[in-house]
Amino acid sequence: MTNVFHHSLPQQIADKITKQIMTGDLMPGEKIIESNYASEYGTSRAPIREALYLLATEGLVERIPRKGTIVKGFSQSEINDLLDIRMTLEKMAMKRIQSASDHQSCLIKMEDLVEQMGATLHDEKQYALLNQEFHMTIIRMSQSNVIHELYQKLSKQLLSLQLLSFLEGEHIQKSYEEHQTIIHLLKNKQFDEASSLLEDHNQAVITRLNLQFKSPTK
Amino acid sequence: MTNVFHHSLPQQIADKITKQIMTGDLMPGEKIIESNYASEYGTSRAPIREALYLLATEGLVERIPRKGTIVKGFSQSEINDLLDIRMTLEKMAMKRIQSASDHQSCLIKMEDLVEQMGATLHDEKQYALLNQEFHMTIIRMSQSNVIHELYQKLSKQLLSLQLLSFLEGEHIQKSYEEHQTIIHLLKNKQFDEASSLLEDHNQAVITRLNLQFKSPTK
DNA sequence: TTATCCCAAAATGTCGACAAACGACCATGG
């Protein structure tokens, strides 16, 4: 019984590499060499390969035949697209919530998350994670597997860019209040209002992102 | 120089399996056993594994650790979601076309496609492919990689269900006229009108699909 | 100096074999 339960070996390796990407330990465009990781983890190349495939399905790396696999990078316009589509998915989810029924448990979870967020206003990274979880809960309320998976994939890609936490960070206080408002609107079943608030928020992020790109504060 | 140029071996195998899925040779839920395909193609299991991963990336199969890989199936509501999201992407693409510039070449291609469609009204399968290509051209006009890739993935999944060609088939004549109208609207830069026509068309497909499910004409 | 060719090192692709896990069947016991 040498093996672990929760995840298969390739999944574990994929998780670790994911973390490396998220923390900036691996930068976009960087090459991931199988044999390096193989010797690092004391395995053969097969599980590493498998892990890289997993990351490719999540869109975090790109596998180019006979060239290798590199950490995926995104252009400015691609990031815009990712944010835009993700927002659209969230609005779709919002529409479907109106017909679903078990909002209660999700709302409770969201209130809990916002409470945690209130206690984490100082820690941008942590706040970003809670924020992510908050929105994921909205998505789950729609009870749509397809939307959920797509949203998760897009979020993971965006998270890998380490841009969001920074962008949100400048306006944490405002964001925090917005989330409280969203819960309030959902409780009162004012779905359209909640939807447009989400849209405004996302648009603001996109706008800030574009400004960010135009003035490289470096 | 024994190898082929255009595609790597795993890609070729993936293409063949894709065809098997699209033609119904492999049914949803069916298990794909690596060693079978290995001996069939005269290779070892490694390239097969790679091919299966490619298919997983495209969402055509599902890999379950230590269980194997099965052809992915979709519930009715999941199919609805796929159609809905795909339509949303198409509307997003439409919005962006307004700011792009090189519409001309795409419009020409679309006119060519519609012409071919006119000559293929009798062949549902072929018509569905041309139809698919038509919409893909609209997507390309948006010049967004992200939208393009997502749209392609969703379309491939829907295509694998062999439902669309059947659904469209009943209304080919109407569909044909609609496509002509779309080109006309795009030429006159009436993007909003084109967008809502697309929405109507897609909604009609979804509605028909749901009726289809409620009355199993079998 | 620069361009080109060639070669060696490194990295990915493929292979066959073995290990571990899963699933089905059968036997056994209640």
Add this chain to the structure above:
DNA sequence: CCATGGTCGTTTGTCGACATTTTGGGATAA
């Protein structure tokens, strides 16, 4: 009769080795 447990064939997971391809550098010639 049903539930339990073991056994065995099948299938996936992992390994190490070899083949093929790419890459980078250095020698040579213009």
